[in-house]
Structure formats: C-alpha cells, structure tokens
Amino acid sequence: MYVILVYDIGEKRVNKMLKLCRQYLNWIQNSVFEGEITAVKLKELLAKSKLIIEPETDSIIIFKSREEKWLDKQVVGAERNTLDTIL
Numbered sequence: 001m002y003v004i005l006v007y008d009i010g011e012k013r014v015n016k017m018l019k020l021c022r023q024y025l026n027w028i029q030n031s032v033f034e035g036e037i038t039a040v041k042l043k044e045l046l047a048k049s050k051l052i053i054e055p056e057t058d059s060i061i062i063f064k065s066r067e068e069k070w071l072d073k074q075v076v077g078a079e080r081n082t083l084d085t086i087l
Contacts, residue, residue: 002065003042005033007049009058016052020045 005025009017018027024045025033037045042062049060065071 001039001042002036002067002071003034004063004071005045005060006062007031007053007058007060009053009060013052013054013058017049020048020052 003025005021007017007021008031014031021027021033024037024041025035028034046060046062053060
C-alpha cells in the first residue's frame with residue numbers, strides 16, 4: 001500500500017520520530033513522509049511510534065491508498081525532497 005504519514009508531536013520527541021519514520025518511509029517535508037509499505041511494516045511503525053508520542057498532546061495521521069498512481073500530487077513552491085533516485 002502507499003501511505004502519506006503526517007505527525008504533530010512535541011519538540012522534545014521530534015528527532016526520535018523523524019529517525020523512526022525514515023526507517024520505513026521517504027521524508028518529503030517537515031513532519032511528512034510518504035512511500036510504499038506493507039501492512040505488517042505499517043503496524044510495526046505505528047507500534048514503535050506509540051512508544052514515542054504522548055497521546056494526550058501528539059498526533060499521527062496516515063492517508064492510505066492501494067497505489068501511488070491513485071494520488072494526484074501537486075507541489076507549490078520548493079519541494080523539500082524530490083525522491084528522485086539517480087543510478
């Protein structure tokens with residue numbers, strides 16, 4: 001599946017969450033990640049993220065799609081990470 005993950009967490013926990021998400025998805029902008037991930041890996045990511053966040057004040061939002069081709073992505077302004085792979 002293809003997901004977009006967005007988080008809003010306290011400043012003290014941002015670096016831990018950033019490192020965790022980079023293990024599973026592609027960083028595209030501050031607190032925003034996207035990429036292909038299996039259901040098992042997504043479940044694993046969420047389980048690990050629950051050890052980092054404070055549920056009373058922090059949040060994680062995940063948008064799911066079967067495939068990237070079903071999303072129409074438009075970037076206005078500077079794109080933080082183009083995800084281009086150069087071989």
